[in-house]
Amino acid sequence: MRRLFYLVREAWVNMRTNRTTTIVAILTTAFALACVGIFLLLYMNLRNAAGSLQEDVKVMVYLEDRRSSEQVRELERTLKTDRMVDGVLFISKEQALGEFRVQFPSESHLLEGLGENPLPASFVVTLAPSFRSPDAMKAWVERVQTMEGVAKVDYNQEWSSLLAGLIGYIELAAIGVGILLSAAAVTIIGNTTRLALLARQEEIEILRSIGATRTFIRIPYFLEGAVLGACGSALSLGILKFAVELFRQQIQLTGRFSGIEGMISFFPLSVCLALVMAGMGLGFAGSVVSLLRVGDGRA
């Protein structure tokens, strides 16, 4: 028990003695990990967005004008009985005009001069979940396109694919930046441990001369590295949380992209804990690298 207390106290004394180095190491590690965190947050939020887009795959089937209501009902029946279709909602020309006016009030005057309502009637089709893959959707759209009375078919799968591609790039960037900045964090903490080791060389000599094992001598430095890494990681999460909240507030204040602030999420608690543990691991690795480089003699 006394041995454990001694080792923990030594780690604490190390950090207190080299206070400036410790603070600088925590801050630089925090900023390095915050940079990695930005990519992780971006990646996580875009994945969430892509996920909701996938869930919300809607296909717009625009109808040719001057179709009789019987023909429209026939097409609706055909669509509703399709096994790939989950739901069908009819939007008449008048409803389309009403929605346009609600969504774009300042541009609604553009339609006034045209006399006749130029917007087509349409069906909003929700595909069944098992047929939301890009290939299945494409095949379905091609089939519907040829049906009588159908003017055009539009769907947001292109957005979804684009987003998936973007996520792929961000994932790559996150991995690259993550590796680079994690190496930087290891080096920063490693150098801090190295400074502590050099400053306490005499003490280490004394410990060796009275029969301390390598492990006993090294444990405080390992602990110090792990604590620095964990503190740096926790601080980086604090910085990111602050940045996310600020971003949300700015969006609310400007009033643009209203509603998007609710979609921006921060890491859940489990991910936060995992990131702190990862920081701890990086700090530990930094100490190990430093101890291997500096060495501590034959024993």
Added chain:
Amino acid sequence: MDAIIQLIHVSKWHDRRAALSDVTFEIEKGEFVLLMGASGAGKSTLLRMLIAEEQPDEGQIFVHGKNVTKLRPSEIPYLRRKVGAVFQDFRLLPKKSVFDNVALPLIVQGASEKDIRRKVTEALRAVDVDHKNDQLPSSLSTGEQQRVCIARSIVNGPVVLLADEPTGNLDPERTREIIELFKLINARGTTVVVATHDPHVLKDVNRRVITLVRGVLLAEHRVGEGVGG
């Protein structure tokens, strides 16, 4: 009697200069030995080899039955726990109290809180600094600091106590006190080896003397018994 320290044809070179040259001798269990010689004679090198801080270039060294020259790095700490070491510069940790300094060898070994308290108190009492428990080394006199260093070296009951110029920083009166302390430790059964260049120490010790000159074992004798070979 059993040899607790044995050197067999030990040689060591520092920058092509022989620090020790073909040195062979034995120290029996319970002996008090003075290792005499001028500065640079090879005394410190020899003591460092006994605790595996240095390795000989030739020869074998046995301490408490172990061949020190063949120890694995992981075995060295366990040798050092059996061999107490006292240094001229005391080597005390300046930011730790007298008690904590003396407790260090026991903490390293994982002794219980109760054992640490009992053994540290006994060791400090034995060297007569038990009243300075909570003080920092810097607040003690040089003689007291050397006593604390001795307490640390005996606290875990070593079989051998090595002292490298333990009186080098002390006045004659403190020197006599420290030598008396070593005699007392030796009387309790610990083998004591004191390296010194100070001939005044000889006056206080009626013991075996090994003399080194420029790394060569020049003579072995007992004070008052004449010079042997």
